[in-house]
Amino acid sequence: GNSVTQMEGPVTLSEEAFLTINCTYTATGYPSLFWYVQYPGEGLQLLLKATKADDKGSNKGFEATYRKETTSFHLEKGSVQVSDSAVYFCALYVLTGGGNKLTFGTGTQLKVEL
Amino acid sequence: EAGVTQFPSHSVIEKGQTVTLRCDPISGHDNLYWYRRVMGKEIKFLLHFVKESKQDESGMPNNRFLAERTGGTYSTLKVQPAELEDSGVYFCASSSRTGIYEQYFGPGTRLTVT
Numbered sequence: 001g002n003s004v005t006q007m008e009g010p011v012t013l014s015e016e017a018f019l020t021i022n023c024t025y026t027a028t029g030y031p032s033l034f035w036y037v038q039y040p041g042e043g044l045q046l047l048l049k050a051t052k053a054d055d056k057g058s059n060k061g062f063e064a065t066y067r068k069e070t071t072s073f074h075l076e077k078g079s080v081q082v083s084d085s086a087v088y089f090c091a092l093y094v095l096t097g098g099g100n101k102l103t104f105g106t107g108t109q110l111k112v113e114l
Numbered sequence: 115e116a117g118v119t120q121f122p123s124h125s126v127i128e129k130g131q132t133v134t135l136r137c138d139p140i141s142g143h144d145n146l147y148w149y150r151r152v153m154g155k156e157i158k159f160l161l162h163f164v165k166e167s168k169q170d171e172s173g174m175p176n177n178r179f180l181a182e183r184t185g186g187t188y189s190t191l192k193v194q195p196a197e198l199e200d201s202g203v204y205f206c207a208s209s210s211r212t213g214i215y216e217q218y219f220g221p222g223t224r225l226t227v228t
Contacts, residue, residue: 004156036219043118044157044205044219089157100170101147101159101219102207 002027006090006105013080013112021075021108023064023090031092033057033066033073034102038087047075047088080112116140118220120206126226132194135223139188139208145169146189147209147217152176152202155176165191196227 007022025031034081035047035057046092052066060076090105127133139146148160160179161171163185172182178197179180183189193200203224207217 041221043221044207046216046218058198091157100145100162101173102149102157103159104149104157106154106156 002092002094002103004090004092004103006088006108007108009087009109011108012034013110015082015112015114016079017112019075019077019080019084019110021088021090021110023073023075025071025073025090025092026108027071027092027094027096032095033089035062035064035073035075035091036089036091036104038089038107040086044089062097064111068104071075082114083108085112085114118206118208118218120204120220120223122223125219125223126228128228129197129198130195131170132192133196133225135193135204135206135225137189137206137220139190139206140210140218142210143208143218144186144211145217147207148182148189148191149205149207150202151205151222152199157205160191193197193225196225198220198227201225201227 004025035094036044038048048059049059050066056065062096064073064075087107087109091102091108134169146163149157151157159173164170164181166183180192203222205222207219209217
C-alpha cells in the first residue's frame with residue numbers, strides 16, 4: 001500500500017533559521033508528491049508539488065526535490081519567518097492503482113519565534 | 115472564485131447524537147472528497163464522489179457514516195450515532211475533471227463528541 005512518514009513535531013526555530021522537514025514514502029506505482037500547509041484557522045493549501053523523479057517543487061521560498069532513489073521529498077527553506085508558522089503535511093498521489101485519493105503523513109507543526 | 119466552504123466550522127455533540135457536516139465544492143468541480151484527521155494523526159481519506167456518484171468509499175470507517183451528494187453539487191456527511199472516536203477535523207476537497215490530483219481543500223469542520 002501507500003504510506004507517508006514525516007518527522008514528528010513540533011519544530012521550533014528562530015526567525016531566519018534554516019528549515020528541513022523530512023518526508024519519506026512508500027508507494028504502489030509512480031507517485032506524485034506534495035507538500036500542503038495549514039495556517040492557523042485556515043484550510044489546507046497546496047504549497048508545492050513534484051510529479052517525477054528529480055523534479056524540484058518550489059513556492060514561497062520553500063523547496064523539495066523528488067528523490068526516487070531514497071523515496072524522499074524533504075521540505076527546505078533557507079530562512080524562515082514568523083509567518084511560516086503552520087502545520088506542514090507531506091502527501092502522495094498515485095494515478096493508477098491508488099484510486100483518486102491523497103495519502104498524507106501525520107503533519108509537522110512548525111513554530112517560528114522572533 | 116469562491117473556494118471550498120464547509121459548515122459548521124465547529125460542532126460539539128454528545129455521544130449517540132447525530133451530526134451532519136456540509137461541504138460546498140468549487141463551482142464546476144466534478145470531484146469531491148472527504149478526509150478526516152483524528153487526534154493529530156495523519157489525514158485519512160474517507161470517500162470520493164464524481165458528480166453525484168460514489169467513486170470510492172473505501173475509507174469510510176463504518177456504517178454510522180453516510181455521505182451524499184445530491185445533484186452533484188454540495189455534499190453532506192452524516193454521523194449517526196456519533197461515538198467518541200469520531201472526534202476530529204473533517205476536511206472536504208474538490209478537484210476539476212482535468213486537474214484531478216490538484217485538490218483544493220476547505221477549512222475543515224472540527225467535530226467534538228463528548
